[in-house]
Amino acid sequence: MPSTEIRPRQTLLNEMAGRHVAFREIIERFGMLLDRQAEAREELHVVNPAKCAYEEERFLGGEPLVAFVNPEEFGPALRQSASKLWPFLGLVFPPLHEALGTIGKRLDEDGDWLNLCLRAIVHGDEEALTQAAALAHVSPDFLFMALQTAYGPCITAHKEALLSLAPAELxxxxxxxxxxxxxxxxxxxxxxxxxxxxxxxxxxxxxxxxxxxxxxxxxxxxxxxxxxxxxxxxxxxxxxxxxxxxxxxxxxxxxxxxxxxxxxxxxxxxxxxxxxxxxxxxxxxxxxxxxxxxxxxxxxxxxxxxxxxxx
Ligand SMILES: [Zn+2]
Ligand SMILES: [Zn+2]
Incomplete structure (x- = not known):
């Protein structure tokens, strides 16, 4: 029977876990994380980026909308989202707990390090990622995964405002x-x-x-x-x-x-x-x-x- 409503997340997750028993643990853990990310997105205070220098020609040439935003605009949102999601990620994946605690503390206390992380995640600046990972004594892959987990709700919350700038259907x-x-x-x-x-x-x-x-x-x-x-x-x-x-x-x-x-x-x-x-x-x-x-x-x-x- 076709449905026009999306069924509750938990029902879908239970079905998925039932269908793929070998992956049940992964589906359950990441299902919980997706729920937390949705909550984090709801809690974020959305402010339209103040420093946005949108250029249509560059967008149509393939530069995404975040390329026109100063990454530092996402600083408060990233801190808020990470403070909710990183401790949770550490509970769901205990081996990551300690490293997540270390980078969480650093994100709160070190503004320069936060800005490096923002350049890495918002503008995909690989040099900034390497530098931020070295300063925190973690691997770039781990740092990127942690940043992406926290950044997802931030960029999702700002998506509509950014899309209103450009002919995204093209x-x-x-x-x-x-x-x-x-x-x-x-x-x-x-x-x-x-x-x-x-x-x-x-x-x-x-x-x-x-x-x-x-x-x-x-x-x-x-x-x-x-x-x-x-x-x-x-x-x-x-x-x-x-x-x-x-x-x-x-x-x-x-x-x-x-x-x-x-x-x-x-x-x-x-x-x-x-x-x-x-x-x-x-x-x-x-x-x-x-x-x-x-x-x-x-x-x-x-x-x-x-x-x-x-x-
Ligand atoms: Zn290919
Ligand atoms: Zn996207």
Whole structure:
């Protein structure tokens, strides 16, 4: 029976955990984290960025909207979000507890370090990330994962204000027009209101953002990792019992992206949970030697294999 309402998060998570028993622990833990992130987003006081120097030409050339914002504008929101989420992340993943406590203290007390972190996460400045990680004696990958967990609610809360600046419907880049993150999920969709001849066979391809949950249209038959359009080196595979769930992978750059085919589905889907429900496909793709386009936190923590232990 098709539903126009998204069912409660907890019901969906329970179903996912029931379907993928080997990944139950990951689904439950990250489900709790997604709940906390949604709460953090609600609690944030949204102020429109004061220093925003939007330029249409640069946006249409592929620069995301955050490129026009001074990263320091997100400072208070990042501190607030991290103070809620990092202690929780440490409870859910005890081995990270100590390191999260150390960086949490530093984020509160050291304004220069906060600004380095903001440059790293808002503008994707890799040098700033390396420097901030070295100063805190943690690995850049761990720091990025922790920052992304806290930054997600901040950028999501500011998404509508940023999108109002630009013709985002024209965007056809692989990365997110709002925050520049790589997608964690593709969907195949059939949008109503289009005449049949405009719908390419197999539907439209959309991307979902791993950080701000924005959803935008991309082109089909192109690798979002390297732009490869040679169909002989673009592969798609799925498991026999779930033909609507795919992995798109590229033999040139060896990256993959999970995809959910919604062409024949009239149910509303919670896209923020979907990537977590496809964690079993992450495991298959990684066992074939592909790397995720956007390492989800469960992948960044090395948990996307049934053998991995979360603690
Ligand atoms: Zn985004
Ligand atoms: Zn590629």
């Amino acid at each position: 965007w056809r880049k692989p990365h997110c027009p709002v925050c520049g993150s790589a997608p964690d999920l593709a969907t195949l969709e059939c949008h109503s209101g289009q005449t049949d001849f405009l719908i390419s066979k197999g539907g439209e391809l959309w991307h979902h953002c791993s950080a701000c949950s924005h959803h935008w249209r991309f082109v089909r038959l192109e690798c979002p990792g390297c732009g490869n359009q040679d169909h002989k080196t673009l592969v798609r595979f799925s498991l026999p019992d779930s033909p609507r769930e795919h992995i798109y992978a590229c033999e040139k750059c060896r990256h993959y992206l999970p995809c959910l085919d919604l062409m024949e589905s009239s149910d509303k889907v919670d896209l923020d949970l979907t990537a977590l429900g496809l964690v079993h496909l992450d495991a298959v793709a990684q066992s074939k030697g592909y790397a995720p386009l956007s390492p989800a936190p469960w992948t960044a923590l090395g948990l996307a294999t049934p053998e991995a232990k979360a603690s």
